[in-house]
Amino acid sequence: MKITLKVWRQKNTQDKGKLVTYDIKDASPDMSFLEMFDVLNEELLIKGEDPIAFDHDCREGICGACSMVINGKPHGPLQTTTCQLHMRSFKDGDTIVVEPWRAKPFPVLKDLIVDRTAFDRIIQSGGYVSVNTGVTVDANEIPIPKNIADEAFDAATCIGCGACVAACKNASAMLFVSAKVSQLAMLPQGKAESKRRVENMVATMDAEGFGACTNTGACEAECPKQISITNIARLNREYLSSKLTSEYVEA
Amino acid sequence: MRLDSKIPDGQLAEKWYKHKFNVKLVNPANKRKYDIIVVGTGLAGASAAASLAELGYNVKAFCFQDSPRRAHSIAAQGGINAAKNYQNDGDSVFRLFYDTIKGGDFRAREGNVYRLAEVSTSIIDQCVAQGVPFAREYGGLLSNRSFGGSQVSRTFYARGQTGQQLLLGAYSALSRQISAGKVQMFTRSEMLDVVIVDGKARGIVTRNMVSGKIESHSAHAVLLCTGGYGNVFFLSTNAMGSNVTAAWRAHKKGAFFANPCFTQIHPTCIPVSGDHQSKLTLMSESLRNDGRVWVPKAKGDTRKPQDIPEAERDYFLERKYPAFGNLVPRDIASRNAKQVCDEGRGVGTSGLAVYLDFADAIKRDSKKVVEAKYGNLFDMYQQITGENPYEMPMRIYPAVHYTMGGLWVDYNLMTTVPGLYALGEANFSDHGANRLGASALMQGLADGYFVIPYTVGDYLANMPATKIGTDHAEFKKAEENVKGQIKKLLSINGTKTVDHFHKEMGKIMWDYCGMSRDEKGLTFAKKRMQEIRAEFWQNVKITGTNEELNITLEKAMRVADFLELGELMIDDALNREESCGGHFREEYQTPEGEADRNDDKFAYVAAWEYTGDNKPENLHKEELVFENVKLSKRSYK
Structure with missing residues (x-):
């Protein structure tokens, strides 16, 4: 396959950046999208040019590292991660535009690599159950109905890639935050601190500069793990009831 | 040097129980005076960092990924074993112990493996308490499935994403301690050396992968939780970034490397x-x-x-x-x-x-x-x-999937360098010559949640809380070494890429030190590895500078270490003139083509000591003693 690639190149956070065109002469349909970049990078290196930097690690669609906006869509045309996208999803002769996630809280570090530590800070503000190592309650002493466990699981499959933010016109992180809030609000283990959790996580999300949610649903449409926007509704419900009944009032 | 595994005396079932009582404790008010470095944030690293911080130690955690949540433990699919016997199908701590020892083809320590089976049940309790959504039955209780190498159903799972859910559990515990100020987290940081002062591990040197800055960090103990070295084969199921650099550089500073040839082919x-x-x-x-x-x-x-x-x-x-x-x-x-x-x-x-x-x-x-x-x-x-x-x-x-070999550790998970520990896949201790399915998650979390919190205290209780500044001569020396290596790599400006060398080496390793090995092939491979390494240092091409995000430089440093490790793996495979577990020597097989183990000669751990660049490593043997299981021919017929 012949492909024309237009790739965002940016030396560092300060650099202005621009799209640069590369010709791929012979891509195999069985190649993953990232393997096409590997081959291109080998060619660039031999020519003495700086290879294109992009985040990737497990290449199995689970670590959440890969993050390319392909022809305007986070992770490209399929609802999967960039690493699980294969060239057979494109046609011979296609022109493909590749950019990094675009959102103010995700500054570009180099080329297609952005800084997503804002997500970690949101989790640090409450995305956990406060339990120290060494609990003595037997695991089966907390029975959880299968339907609840399954629904919590669906929310827990979020890989923290940030495609939801990249897809949103407001760069809202609501899908990411609501997935964690939902998982823990549904489970008995997370109930005790559910009010503090939702308030703190939403406050951190706002402070990091993510935008507001206007329910357009682009996040759900692009999420490689099919996280449902029902979680956002649940977050809103949790947030409202928490605010109305909050025992957690700051001085 | 005689290797002392420090397995406690007494009955198998009482060893860990007694040891926990006998270890020295650091009193709660003193714990805050001690700093501990944890390198790697997979299951072993994240669980260790969180648990130690909960106890009151000051923890500095490091990972090369952009977030601790992305460590490769996340990709484990199938499940985690635990001797809960929820299915009433005859499981017990002893049966899990026995299956694991037998599965490892009798090349692991009884004491360690029994402890692993013993704490397995606590791991499930801990993870459920954190909100890990394991699979459940309609009655709300936990579900199990069976796995290779066992005849009971003891594997807990979360669809095909068990590693992800367990890692996110450990990551959430770690995040809680970061927000409490007890863990300082360094992401996109690669450990490039261990710093040893007066014979003890006292810190590390890292490279900031965004700015290129070489930084020193001082502590009272260093924990390497840096995973396995499967990427020595280039193609493996490991993540692209998985590497041996931290473990290998610790090896070059005196930590023995055990059973490097034991690799698991999935x-x-x-x-x-x-x-x-x-x-x-x-x-x-x-x-x-x-x-x-x-x-x-x-x-x-x-x-x-x-x-x-x-x-x-x-x-x-x-x-x-x-x-x-x-x-x-x-x-x-x-x-x-x-x-x-x-x-x-x-x-x-x-x-x-x-x-x-x-x-x-x-x-x-x-x-x-x-x-x-x-x-x-x-x-x-x-x-x-x-x-x-x-x-x-x-x-x-x-x-290639998993590496049973790794840094040699004693019962306390300490390497041959005092104060330097290895946890999870990075150590060698529990899986012998072959790891059973659903045992890696168990071991990583056992080491991090339930072993190191006890054993590291025993070491710290014996040392003063005095801190060493990073301006100490040993830190400066280590920094200069690292800078020297980077400078050398950048100056070569050859004609072949890092991946070229990595692929060439990986193919040699796969063809001659992979699923089956023989003396002729291994000898040839050793020569080839030396040639590839020599060419790498003369002809590798790396663009850019150190002072920027440089993906080629990162890779080059890792491949340089893989090239050295590969040769040691070959030496180890040559030395082990028997077939056992994942190590199959063509010359040693039964008439039916099964592995022919030689317990008289090879019931030992091969621990290799680095003696200097281009010098053969010294072999130390730790005899394996079996008092509770009968060494039998492994039969699954």
Whole structure:
């Protein structure tokens, strides 16, 4: 396959950046999208040019590292991660535009690599159950109905890639935050601190500069793990009831 | 130097219990005076960092990824073993211990493995308390499934994403301690050296992967939780970033490297599709619960699988191992797949694949049931191969997956360098010559949550809390070494890329030190590895500078270390003149083609000591003592 690639190149956070065109002469349909970049990078290196930097690690669609906006869509045309996208999803002769996630809280570090530590800070503000190592309650002493466990699981499959933010016109992180809030609000283990959790996580999300949610649903449409926007509704419900009944009032 | 494993005396079942009482404690008010460095944030690292911070120590945690949540533990699919006996099917701590020792082909320590089985039950309690959504039955209780190498159902799982859910549990505990100020987290940081002062590990040198800055960090103890070295083969199921650098550099500073040749080749991976291949994707072993492995009986049969009648198929695992069938341990399943392919009965365009067929399971249980169990794995398979596994059998082939070898540690998880510990896949201790499925997650979390919090205190209680500044001469020396190596790499400006060398080396390792080995091949491979390494240092091409985000430089440093490790693996494989577990020497097999273990000569841990650049390493032997299990020939027939 012949492909024309237009790739965002940016030396560092300060650099202005621009799209640069590369010709791929012979891509195999069985190649993953990232393997096409590997081959291109080998060619660039031999020519003495700086290879294109992009985040990737497990290449199995689970670590959440890969993050390319392909022809305007986070992770490209399929609802999967960039690493699980294969060239057979494109046609011979296609022109493909590749950019990094675009959102103010995700500054570009180099080329297609952005800084997503804002997500970690949101989790640090409450995305956990406060339990120290060494609990003595037997695991089966907390029975959880299968339907609840399954629904919590669906929310827990979020890989923290940030495609939801990249897809949103407001760069809202609501899908990411609501997935964690939902998982823990549904489970008995997370109930005790559910009010503090939702308030703190939403406050951190706002402070990091993510935008507001206007329910357009682009996040759900692009999420490689099919996280449902029902979680956002649940977050809103949790947030409202928490605010109305909050025992957690700051001085 | 005599290796002292420090296994406590006494009855097997009392060793850990007594040891926990005998270790010294650091009182709660003093814990805050001690700093501990944790390198790596996978299951072992994240659980250790969180647990130690909860106890009151000051922890500095490091990972090369952009977030601790992305460590490669996240990709583990199948499950985690625990001796809960929730199924009332005869499981017990002793049975899990026995299965693990036997699965490892009697090349692991009894004391360590028993402890692992013992704490396995606490791991499940801990994870459930954190909100890890394990699979459940309609009654709300936890569900189990069976796994290779065992005849009970003791594996807890979260669909095909158990590693992800366990890691996110440990990550959440770690995040809680970061927000409490007890853990300082350094992401996109690569450890490049251990700093030893007065014979004790007192810190590390790292490179900030965004700015290139070389930084020093001082502490009272250093924990390496840096995973395995499967990427020495270039193609493996490991993440692209998984590397041996931290462990290898610790080895060069005095930590012995144990059983490096013990690598696990996983039987169920998606076959290679072409030269562009960058990694191999695992299909969880749990698929072997319902999938049947077969090849055509005739050589060179190119018919489509559905056109081959039942009578002309060879379900070779069921035929040869009727007791365990498709659920034989990984080493046996892999070797048998290789054998049938070597006989010319392999399938697919390359001939290097066997079928994993779900037609019977779908007929028996319905498509819906199969989908509920394995849906995400089937989707992944279809995504990668473009074939629908509900309609035609999967094609699978073995691939490098896990490394049982690693830094030598004693019962306290301390390496031969005082104050330097190794946890999880980075150490060698619990899996012997072959790891059973669903045991890696168990071991990583056992080490981090339930072992190191006790044993590190024993060491710290004996040392003053005085801190050493990073302006100390040893830190400066280590920094200069690291800077020197980077400068040297950047100055070569040759004509071949880092990946070129990595692929060339990986192929040599796979062909001659992979699924089966012999003296002739290993000797040839050793020579080739030396040649490749020499050429690498004269002809590698790295663009850019140190003072920027430089993906080529990062890779080059890792490959430089893999090149050295590969040679040690070959030496170890040459030394071990027997077949055991994942180490199969062609010269040592039974008439039926099974591994021929030699307990009289090789019931020991081979621990290698670095003696200097280009010098042969010294071999130290730790004899393995078996008092509670009878050394038997491993049979799964």
